[in-house]
Amino acid sequence: MNEQLIRGLFYKGLLKKNDYSPETEKCIFNTLKGLKNKKTTANKPGMLLGKIQSGKTKTFIGITGLAFDNNYDIAIVLTKGTKALTRQTYERLKEEFSSFQAHDKIQIYDIMNLPDNLIQYELNQKLIFIVKKEIHNLRRLHKAFFEQYPLLQNRKILLIDDEADFASVGFLKTKKEAHEMRVIAGEIDQFRKKVDDISFLQVTATPYSLYLQPEHLKIDGSIQDFQPVKPSFTELVPVSDGYIGGEYYFEESTRKQSIASYLYEAIPPHELAILKKPDRRRFKLEEALTSKRIESLRTAILQFIVDGIIRRLQQRQMSKRGKKYSFIVHTEQAKAAHEWQETIVIEMKRKLQQMAAEQPLVLYKLIKPLYVNLKKSLERIKGEIPTLQDVEYETYFYLQNDYVLVTKVNSEKEISELLDDKGQLKLRAPLNIFIGGQILDRGITVQNLIGFYYGRNPRTFQQDTVLQHSRMFGYRLKKDLAVTRFYTTLEIYQIMKKIHEFDTSLRESFKKKSHERGVVFIRRDEDEKRVPCNPNKILLSILKIRTLNIVATYCVL
Template sequence: MTLPLNLTGAFYPTYKGLNPTFSADTFACAEQTVRELLETATTSDHPGMLLGKVQSGKTRTFISTLALAFDNGYDIAIVLSKNSKALIEQTAKRLNSEFAHFVSDGELEIYDIMHAPESFGAFELDSKLIFVAKKQSDNLRRLIELFSEKCPAMAQRRVLIIDDEADNASIGYSKKDGLIEAKKIATQISDLRSAISQTSFLQVTATPYSLYLQPSEIEVENVTTFKPTRPKFTALVPVPSAYVGGDTYFGEAARSQEDTLESLLHHTLDHNEFTRLKKEDRRSFNKEDVLTTPAVKGFRHAIVTFIVGGCIQRINGVRDGQKEKKLRYSFLLHSEAGREAHDWQEVLAITLKKKLIEAAKTDAPILRELIQVSYDDLRRSLQLAGSSVPSLEEVFDAARNAITGDHISITKVNSDDDVAAMLDNSGQLRLRSPLHIFIGGQVIDRGVTLASLIGFYYGRRPNRYQQDTVLQHSRMYGYRRPDLAVTRFYTSPAIRHAMFQMEEFDTSLRAAIESGGDHGVQFIRSGGNGQIVPCSPNKILVATTQTLRPFRRVLPIGFQSGYRTGANGIGATIEALDVSLSELCGFNTDEPTLVPLETALDLLSRTEPTLQFDEDDAPPFEWEAARAILRHLANLHSDPDQRGQVWLWAARDRNSARMASESSHATYIETPDSEKTEGRLTRTHAIDHPILFLLRQDGTTEKGWRGTPFYWPLIRAQRNTPTAIYTAEIIS
């Protein structure tokens, strides 16, 4: 039976009226959530779920949910937040700001549990209460004591527990100590629930991966399809068109070889620059040469482009009638966790600012050169977006005035205390000047928001990328559409490749959850005998995943071809492949040829020694993984008699370049194939069998190769491919 919701109570209608900019979808989501909470028994094992995206408005949705819950029988809310002083202060500030009207009327009190009274009297319990607590042992112990010992009357009230950033609560999947601590927190949350007579449990997360993690004490054997550990219900936080997220930064449009707004966001860095930003090394460069040295070219370009982009937005904003003082923009440099590195980066940024001031005051040509390069870069995306493009002279004057007028702030943020001191009343980092550069580590992480972020220099290189960690470092996500044309993201090819992989991974899991019903996702890995075997999602190492879905491309990029002759010459191998392919399928034919899986695997393996991955920043290509994926795809046919076969098609006289163009966001060419030829063949023929393309390149020196032909292999999944997550490496 559907219970009627009270939509006319003391809290919800007033809260809606105070927030006219919130979308109808946000309030509809809140209403759906409260209706589900009232009708469904939820626990920490089987919670209700609010699934959003990073910085997509999850907090405004759960606060709207809270307001409605208070009108529908809930007396107390407990908001559990990440174990971070800064984030707990941010959460408390946000709640106090959102509910200020009710707090001033005495209808509601909000407490940090560590600063809450020891007990509460009957008069106090007549008001609604919100407790904010860290997911940390002492905080949870205080909560348990309050409800079970100090104020037993409170335990008789109806309580809503909201686990914010739920993916961080009980998932620690590489450190044994972390896992033990996580279990302890989960146990305390369970104890808290047991102390209260009527509780509902709502998790709020942006990482659907967390839903797939199985309880660690359960061993799952011989199962390839894992269904999410189903919440009792999932409410999807609405994502308006103004939101900019992973699909913008790492979706198909961002891969385009043509200019798109999304592809122009990306600026490729030399990975060696990260080392130079780790600590001062005068053998590498002298900081006094920061305006001209090639050693930190990317860093310099990022800062100057931020200044130019901010000035363009300020010029356009004033023309549109906005108040000049309100037009403030931020830039984030996050490449290292260590404080020593932050100190050096701060010194370097301050030195760069000083040198820019000197250049501006002396009319040094270098300043115009730097601004011109950044202006030309941003003009391309502004024109694509249909935005107004101020003249170069106008932008140059504005940038020079910003530099000499002390409109640029540089702030190092490397502790919870730093963050807490810088938060404004809305819980965002305060921008003290029109152009504010933040330098920091992971403390500027989950939940901390930077307003008007238009530049992000990202160089964190964890040995083992974890999905929720890297997603939460993505501070450039959020409601940033108006600034997108002047926004730039700076990182190395290898990190960008990993982030593209993660976005595919995230999108596939989210799609399975959003489709509802019984949809699952396969988690697979290679067994010791080369066979594909099931893999517990707990073991997935995200950076080594390949997301398999219909028509997915698997190919090496960033390699160099071998030499024709010499000790490791490839000439004879290529000639032998020419003969084999002539006999098997011919070249540039109208249709592919169906061949046994073992034949396709042999051809793929014969190309392996002809391609060399010499560059440190080349995205890694796992040949063993490629073979395992081809095996997996070839054995998906619904008819067992048709399994173990692969379509094969070969081309010759191709002439792809090795490196992408200067203006491209990519370093290396990533598309030796075309949708017109290989794409059409795939869509027409690869229905139940995968297809292997072998594209014979001329390999000329003019195109960046070594003057000898080679084969570029490319696997494409068939149309009838169930979503699967393949991992090349597992966590032991």
Template structure:
């Protein structure tokens, strides 16, 4: 591999740190192997499983794949298609960034960067011989234009390509039920068109880029010839640079009473959250529109209504005033993200305007209340500013700056609901949200998530509170993640309910555990375990309330065979036939020889065995088993080994229980259902349950083959039993069960 002798070395931002540079080189080497290797093993996987670049929210993923593009250009790749989130604004942001990054090459007529909707007809061979970058959003017309472009210029015969799917876990996957069918599904339109593009290009590598990979990891391994795999088998975890602030800081470090981040979280009462997040329904007003509940003209005088919301607005202006003492021209942002309906956003915009309007027109009736709120905001902010080691200005200085900001209209409030709104508020040069006043407040929903960078964000009022929280969605809402200076953090506040905050702690812990497992190499076979959280709390009436965190939208994984691995559960192959008798006997003898070295033949209790010693035995046991064609619950060798490695963790040891000469039939008493419980519940299973506390147990059960269904062939049946002290995780079995139809 050429390590960036030309394109990468001249890239605008080529000065990558060594760890970051290695990630780019590893990704490029994988792409080269997938495209140019002639080995049989590589050819089997060629153009199939994607590679994933896994970053964190707003941590520099675009910079990473830009470096990969440049290095790929240095290594015989000629074209890159970049698929962005379905947003006109983000397409323009990506397009402008690519032109900026490759500007020197564009001026030298070596590279061209196009928006697919603006590509001229009739490109010449001269133009096609350049390196080409094409940007498109994941939308029907854009993807159709890419297909036409490939067809018109027979790119598959000329170019080695990368397809970079930015925010790959959104839009690009999903399934709809086939009408008139109970168990068949079609790929959604966008996913189907992306699949078509992948299938039309030879010499193409599919690169997924995301910070929330859960839906992708839970995809099955499709067998259909006309459907390219979605699940990656290789993940490259991108490091975050110095100064990155993410979930660990906001939700884990902040739990330390000695850490300055302990002041960031500000609780919102459930009653208030219900008010601001309630949706208008048919024939019924939302709570915030019901004047029996709330009157916006009483926003100042109603001391018990929207308490945290008003505190947030006050803290925001006070914090900004403190920061502006050192930089009078600086601007700051505050986000309000609660309900999804536009009418609710407009209502909150009006309430915010009314709040500041009444402060500006303060009178004898409201001045004392406003001053109380200002004094509370000063004290609140002072605690965190001093905790970060910064000097706090005097109250009078802050008071003067606060009223100056109010009286001179330094505050703007903007609703952002659509692409059109985003076009108006995004900076044309860098694609970030444009702060048009010193104190910019944005009210919106989903449009303020993926790909949107909000500079100088120091306040976030978050009220999305479903009973079941989707982990990927909640994480992508966290626009306060990114590269932040401590002066900003010293006045930053996050307002939400205690329930949401605690769930964000759990989401952060789940995400962190997954990343640690990936980086430690536990998932080398392309199987991924994702923790799941379910709690049954009690409401004020003592009734159980389900509180659940799921990895992603069910529509994204609805054809996946999702299994739950929980404490003290079994995992074993079900539905198989042993190989021929003579070969099976040889394998069984070999297993006996290995076992004789680690456990006495008369031993009835469990013994601790290193996984390194045990893996060859498990592989031998599987070599005597052939999966039945109709068996849907057969756990493959790769799946069992990956699971046992995951459960064994760093200790790398397993409790081994061995039993010999069992005589259990292949089918249960009805003669149809496969036997799935070869272990004796009163004996070896009881032992496994007793010893499997901190590490798993493996039962190796020798069947002599004389029972009905085994054709006189003996074999060893492996049964994995998970330990008591492990978290619930979900994972996807390999195939889609033939349920997917591709249009």
């Protein structure tokens, strides 16, 4: 069966709004054809494989619109289990389908806000449900389909699992050496089995745990009701010009003539230890502007201020409104560490403000080498370069008028309050410094990011997790790249470079269709510093412990 797809009302409307490239359109059509013609099942979904912040959401929204034109009635979008990403997805879908919603062609609901009194008029429209991968959300989905509105389970459904490797697969090892599926994965699995006509699409940039799933789950010699979700086909999300990813950070940066060669700044490992918790034997807070123990962080913060000021001056020279810029500090998962880092950065800011008012010549001596360093990369793109005097004046002005905002982001409550009306992290000031951990990764958009101080240094690096931390990836203006800086230790940088190489090889395998010939490429990490994913995402009894030493894997399909 090779059914011809129809470009109807929904897809044409999205196409007009997004102006998809020919490559993106091809990806959209091939994905839906795969879902329809290959008859994906609960445990054999389709895979939409993109890069970090490369346009996966835009692509699966296009697939949703095309699906609605081709007899699908309902789309269910599963999001990572955070309020921030759920809201971001909800706002994005509302925006994309706004004209259809205004004419009662479609209804879009956060599952937790689904009305209890939907009438037939509403149920007969196309429906989109956004469901956070969290137990109460998933139970609310079950209630809606199997209790409140049972006719929904007979409709043709497109289930989209966004960030599919997160909380969608995985097993927990009990004391009895058995393996129990996670509750969330079980709820998703049960839903897939109970509805009549469903196509299942996984979306992610880090698919390793999904390709490592076994064909069946065997416990005590028997096949259980739960079956792992291993992709039946894979479509690659194309990237357009302007996308900045690992190639720029780890390949182009080695070319001396490229502006990328100015990107990386090494930080000493001992500095990360200081940022974990207060210890006056190693660092005194009152020495925030003088201690060599945190020199890299201090340089990074002041460099960001200079960077942002230069870009805003360039925009002013072009009679444009100045953009707001962001900087991320991400070194630890613990909230106590975030509080300590916030204390340090706020103290730096306070002392810089005091210096601007009382010791401008001292501040000038700090600014000048940063400006000179930045000028080298700015000259490579042959754009307008503000004078040192202008940058100096603006720095005094920004500090004295409190144009720099320091924000700690490490809880659901805090990040919900920090989102704008599009569900993205809100930039409240001209220059914004965000300090946090896990909450800042996976799908959260941080606009105009020109500085990233990264120091997550676990005993073993998980490839999927490290890539998802890469908030500096995405579509970037060349002028922004000229002032962008990435700070981390040499060891972490080398590990990230190796992870990029393995990830690139995986994608090349799919481009060459090697997986269709059953090609498997597995490389062992000799120093055991890198694994493809969290071991709990892989069924250990089948893949065996030695599989966890893999740093790159290519699936058998």
